[in-house]
Amino acid sequence: MIAVARAEATAGAALGAAAGDGSPFPPVARPSVERLEGSLIRDVAQSAWDVEGLIPLWFGEPDLPTPPAAVEAAIGSLRAGETLYSSNFGIAPLREAIAEYARGLGRRVTAGRVCVTSSGLNAVMLAAQAILSPGDRVVVLTPHWPNLAAIPQVLGAEIVLVPLSASGGRWRLDLDRLLQALTPEVRMLILNSPSNPTGWTMPAAGMREVLAHCRRLGIWILADEVYERMVFEGQAAPSFLEVAEPDDRLVAVNSFSKAWSMTGWRLGWLTAPEALMPALGRLSEFNTSCAPVFVQRGAIAALSGAGDFVRAATDRLRGLRDLATTRLGAIPGVSVPEPDGAMYAFFAVEGCDDSVALARRLAREARVGLAPGRAFGAAGEGRLRLCFAVAEPTLAEACDRLAAALPALARS
Ligand SMILES: Cc1ncc(COP(=O)(O)O)c(C=O)c1O
Missing domain, CATH: 3.40.640.10 (Type I PLP-dependent aspartate aminotransferase-like (Major domain))
Known part of the structure; x- marks a missing residue:
């Protein structure tokens, strides 16, 4: 047993030396895997899991039940x-x-x-x-x-x-x-x-x-x-x-x-x-x-049953898209390009240069869970993503909360 452990330690040291970093063992995973960033959406969600009454619109899931x-x-x-x-x-x-x-x-x-x-x-x-x-x-x-x-x-x-x-x-x-x-x-x-x-x-x-x-x-x-x-x-x-x-x-x-x-x-x-x-x-x-x-x-x-379910879901989604883009677009400092498809409003917030920090604060202080734009690459910084595939009253309430909180939060 000891001999095996020693042999493994020696092999590990040799690999570490081969890696040239002086460490007794090589990195745990391949370099391309070590370099991967964790999900910033999960990061924000985990920072606010305990917020009571939060409306979670950060993940990309429709709220309708499966047919x-x-x-x-x-x-x-x-x-x-x-x-x-x-x-x-x-x-x-x-x-x-x-x-x-x-x-x-x-x-x-x-x-x-x-x-x-x-x-x-x-x-x-x-x-x-x-x-x-x-x-x-x-x-x-x-x-x-x-x-x-x-x-x-x-x-x-x-x-x-x-x-x-x-x-x-x-x-x-x-x-x-x-x-x-x-x-x-x-x-x-x-x-x-x-x-x-x-x-x-x-x-x-x-x-x-x-x-x-x-x-x-x-x-x-x-x-x-x-x-x-x-x-x-x-x-x-x-x-x-x-x-x-x-x-x-x-x-x-x-x-x-x-x-x-x-x-x-x-x-x-x-x-x-x-x-x-x-x-x-x-x-x-x-x-x-x-x-x-x-x-x-x-x-x-x-x-x-594809035709009926999908058609009804899309009709509903169109109304939700209109509601989200109209209500968010009316918030000072917010600009929302109109999406042609999918189920997200990906909107810019004037003055925001750290979308992760803003999403975290919105989750805690406005009780609305949004995905930070930076999760979608550097080109998404300054934006937030809201999934609008939820019941209309829930979406309307989320928009009310954002309208009340966003202008002040974005400036601070
Ligand atoms: C652009 C895009 N492609 C593929 C997927 C994968 O979906 P799933 O693995 O649930 O089939 C997603 C899920 O969010 C997505 O947004």
Whole structure:
């Protein structure tokens, strides 16, 4: 026993010496993992967990319950004993249902190109693991959902951020600037539309231009389309799947979390070219092996009633967006670009240069929980994100509290 411990200590010291830092042991995790910042949203939330009567609007979850048909189908599946391992790609009826659903939205998708994943986040991870090597360059639009930059970073890739800007009351992308950043050295573009946190939504014409450019240079596009049904005009946001050919270097990521109020179910899917599917199957095996079958049965039921639930949820969301943007926009010093999609108001507060400190104070003093803009990259500093997918009276009360507290807090 002692000999083993001594041998380990010697090996550790040798590694530490090899690391050149003089420490007896090397760092606990790989450097790219050690460098990852923890979630600033959780940071703020944890600082105020004890505040009574707080209205939590910091996380990105709709408050509506999952469609009851999905719950019943999952329970039925468990009762029927569907509790074993299953296919790496998802059960065949769900892959078929997803392909049919996508075709209903005008997208050319076959079941063989669909891989069911254990969340949208897992879909992003699988796609990144399949395509990225250490040192690869990845372009991400910012302000951005932090995971979209963190996942390539975990894999050792280098991130180039291209900023959106807020002008004339809307979020905008300078397309030329994006195309200039997409050089031959870039391996992947990660494009999230509708975007979290901004709500910016890329028009189909922009997608065509970006796709043509990426085709010329062989750049992969990872299209994060998890908010595609949360749009305030039309039944879905434009999708890269509408403009691309089935064998284009495109992976589109989607999720049951947002449109079907199923965040805790942890189920998503990705659509990829056929040539990438064997690699995705292998990676699925080594990540989670498969998504739970009873969860997948619930998803089939959710999709079969997709139209009604999603339409009603989006109609409600439109009213909530209007309420949030009108009420927040009336607060002195606050400017709120109008989101085209998703479920967030990402607003600037005049005089704020530390959004984490401001979010912490708002949580304690105004009893409203918001996400600090800096959580979404340096381009988000000076802003706060409010998730408006909650009951109208709750949202109205949160806006009242913010109107009463924000002007003074932002100045102090
Ligand atoms: C832009 C974006 N993509 C993907 C996801 C992943 O969602 P989930 O892992 O719940 O499917 C989220 C969740 O917040 C998101 O905001």
